[in-house]
Amino acid sequence: MFMQGITRRGALLGTLVAPALIERANAQSTFDWRRFRGERIEVSVQTSPRGTLLQQHNREFEELTGIRAGVEVVPEQQHRQKIIIEYASGRPSFDIGEVSLHVNKRQVGRARWNTDIRALIADRTLTAPDFDFDDFGAGMRTYATQADGRMDTLPAFADYFILYYNKELLAAKNVAVPTTWDEMFDGAKRIEDRSRQVYGHVGRGVKNANVVLWSSFLLGTGQRDMINAERQLITDTDDAIWATVQYQRFLRDASPPGSIGFNWNECQTTFMQGRAAMWVDGIGFAAPLENAQRSRVAGKVGYAVVPRGPVNHHCALFGSGYGIPEASAKKGPAWFYLQWALGKQMQTRMLAAGAGVPARSSAFRDEAAMAGGPFPREFFTTLAASAPIARAGLPEILPVTEFRDTIGTALTNTIGGADPATEMRAATAAFRPILERSERET
Amino acid sequence: MSSASAIAAAAATIERRRRNYARTYLWFVVPAAVAVLGTILFPWAFTFFISAFDWHLGSPREFVGFANYAKLFTDERFGLALLRTLYYTSLAVVFPLGLGLAAALIFNQKFPLRGLARTIFILPMMATPVAVALVWTMMFHPQLGVLNWLLQEIGIPPSMWVYHADSVIPTLVLVEVWHWTPLVMLLLLGGLAALPIDPYEAAKIDGATPFQTFRYITLPLLAPYLVVALIIRTIDALKAFDTIYVITGGGPGSASETINIYLYLQAFAFYNMGYASAVVVVFFALILTLAALLMWTREKVRP
Numbered sequence: 001m002f003m004q005g006i007t008r009r010g011a012l013l014g015t016l017v018a019p020a021l022i023e024r025a026n027a028q029s030t031f032d033w034r035r036f037r038g039e040r041i042e043v044s045v046q047t048s049p050r051g052t053l054l055q056q057h058n059r060e061f062e063e064l065t066g067i068r069a070g071v072e073v074v075p076e077q078q079h080r081q082k083i084i085i086e087y088a089s090g091r092p093s094f095d096i097g098e099v100s101l102h103v104n105k106r107q108v109g110r111a112r113w114n115t116d117i118r119a120l121i122a123d124r125t126l127t128a129p130d131f132d133f134d135d136f137g138a139g140m141r142t143y144a145t146q147a148d149g150r151m152d153t154l155p156a157f158a159d160y161f162i163l164y165y166n167k168e169l170l171a172a173k174n175v176a177v178p179t180t181w182d183e184m185f186d187g188a189k190r191i192e193d194r195s196r197q198v199y200g201h202v203g204r205g206v207k208n209a210n211v212v213l214w215s216s217f218l219l220g221t222g223q224r225d226m227i228n229a230e231r232q233l234i235t236d237t238d239d240a241i242w243a244t245v246q247y248q249r250f251l252r253d254a255s256p257p258g259s260i261g262f263n264w265n266e267c268q269t270t271f272m273q274g275r276a277a278m279w280v281d282g283i284g285f286a287a288p289l290e291n292a293q294r295s296r297v298a299g300k301v302g303y304a305v306v307p308r309g310p311v312n313h314h315c316a317l318f319g320s321g322y323g324i325p326e327a328s329a330k331k332g333p334a335w336f337y338l339q340w341a342l343g344k345q346m347q348t349r350m351l352a353a354g355a356g357v358p359a360r361s362s363a364f365r366d367e368a369a370m371a372g373g374p375f376p377r378e379f380f381t382t383l384a385a386s387a388p389i390a391r392a393g394l395p396e397i398l399p400v401t402e403f404r405d406t407i408g409t410a411l412t413n414t415i416g417g418a419d420p421a422t423e424m425r426a427a428t429a430a431f432r433p434i435l436e437r438s439e440r441e442t
Numbered sequence: 443m444s445s446a447s448a449i450a451a452a453a454a455t456i457e458r459r460r461r462n463y464a465r466t467y468l469w470f471v472v473p474a475a476v477a478v479l480g481t482i483l484f485p486w487a488f489t490f491f492i493s494a495f496d497w498h499l500g501s502p503r504e505f506v507g508f509a510n511y512a513k514l515f516t517d518e519r520f521g522l523a524l525l526r527t528l529y530y531t532s533l534a535v536v537f538p539l540g541l542g543l544a545a546a547l548i549f550n551q552k553f554p555l556r557g558l559a560r561t562i563f564i565l566p567m568m569a570t571p572v573a574v575a576l577v578w579t580m581m582f583h584p585q586l587g588v589l590n591w592l593l594q595e596i597g598i599p600p601s602m603w604v605y606h607a608d609s610v611i612p613t614l615v616l617v618e619v620w621h622w623t624p625l626v627m628l629l630l631l632g633g634l635a636a637l638p639i640d641p642y643e644a645a646k647i648d649g650a651t652p653f654q655t656f657r658y659i660t661l662p663l664l665a666p667y668l669v670v671a672l673i674i675r676t677i678d679a680l681k682a683f684d685t686i687y688v689i690t691g692g693g694p695g696s697a698s699e700t701i702n703i704y705l706y707l708q709a710f711a712f713y714n715m716g717y718a719s720a721v722v723v724v725f726f727a728l729i730l731t732l733a734a735l736l737m738w739t740r741e742k743v744r745p
Contacts, residue, residue, distance in 0.1 A: 107500050107713075207693050260605055261604055261690065270585060273585075401712055412693065
């Protein structure tokens, strides 16, 4: 009777799907994804292409686990404030929160607001066998680990500063892709045509946001960092002043008038309209630049690692991790969400969508995913080349926003013509006591 | 029963009823009282309490008494923010009042399509401040904004608008004027409609010029309405935050950093809650003083 039901077509289909079914059955036999079915969790992330990906594929998680997940996306600046205030209240409304490691890592770690992920990873009943923690790059694992060894966020993505350039504008003036800051400045000046409102460079001038561009210059010096091994502020040294002079000449002499008030969005608009030839900023802007509906430079954008400095060659690194609040009563379901959200498939999707540099290495081995997106091969090779030279673009200190505000105001003043050395010495003197006090308390 | 004792008995009954009435209906006041205490008095008391601590979010609180207030006197950035607030407020009050008065006088006249013109004039007031700010931000863009394009079309060199320290506050005031002049116009138009016509008839008989009529009749009679508009505009301008935050965030540098922006940074960017609370208390006292002064002025000009 049973044998009578088998047809040749059915047998062929069975042969084709068998490996997938067996793989799924094996996974199910060792790990129960539906252990927390019926639960509901809340996820709070920043507005970004990554947040959009989580929302787009949320149903996949719900079908896999039976857990309902509410995904809230809030603009970056407001999100940082929101989660800190909610953490401090002792009763955060979310079970998973995105933490900007370059801004809030130390603050979140010091207050021990998030649970230590390592315990969850070690629990075989809670962690899927194919989770593969070693797939997360060593650099990102270190970035997400607190000074005391606790890992209170799972690294989600890295953001490297890269060089975007307009191939047409560079070719028109026979300018080669720069490999040093001097080459970049000279090329920018050659391309500049103020009568047509075309400029060689555009970059962040608005205070606070501008510090990450300045640090791109500083990373190329012998000093590289903003605090020394004794955790003292060193933003008034010769190297720091050299970086400020670079910042000043690029923003004042080679950028559009009004750059003093430009944040990333004004830079992006200017570059997208073909009014600027070169722009150093985070990798997340490739997607809008290559969007032919919105960008006049789609298909004409070149990608390169940032130029090297006089001594070192680094690109600024920023990144985020997702953590589970210690106060959450749903750590199990939340951990399931993290395993899915930062699993291999979602990380590959992130890379293919140009939404960020995945924390997992395996995503870069998926050639098909990279070839299927709107980005040229050059984009991915730039990311791969940036990874080994990436270095934290902001100091890992508690009052990092105050640091950005103080140093950022000094940088803005230099665009207006103020002396870089004077400004940096004054800003350093103003911020030093704040840092010293913070370090004492820590 | 004598009439005196009857009156006394009646008075006692009334008093008893009053007491019973108060006792019976006292509980109806409780929800409103709780709401007022919870939403107005408690936040203020708590803010004042927090201002006595050195407290960064995520760190333990340390009692410092009035040290945060003392620090305000030596904080140059606070002082500059205060001056900027006063500069911004004075411009954002004077221009809407002047233009609103002119508009009210015009719209008080009869002319064709007056209703339509008045409707169009008050449209800015109905827009959400954040949406307004975003639209203006795009228009202010030095290279891609429509304002510089318009200037160049008529042969005027482009401006840096909010992208230069010298022009940022006047430019922000421009947005404020565009947004809130209609409100002043409406207040004054209401005032003009309520003015008596006898003085105008008398002035006409006496041969007064239109300017004399305005100067010696309209303006004095309209003064109470002008003071109301002045109070509303002053408090609104002092509190201005959304437009400035969205368009400039206090920049370039700190060129448009008003008290509101400064205390927002202290509280929600630097998480310095104790100091931010001290700024709030001082700023509240400032607004209260100004409001009291304006209210006193209003009483003085009342006819």
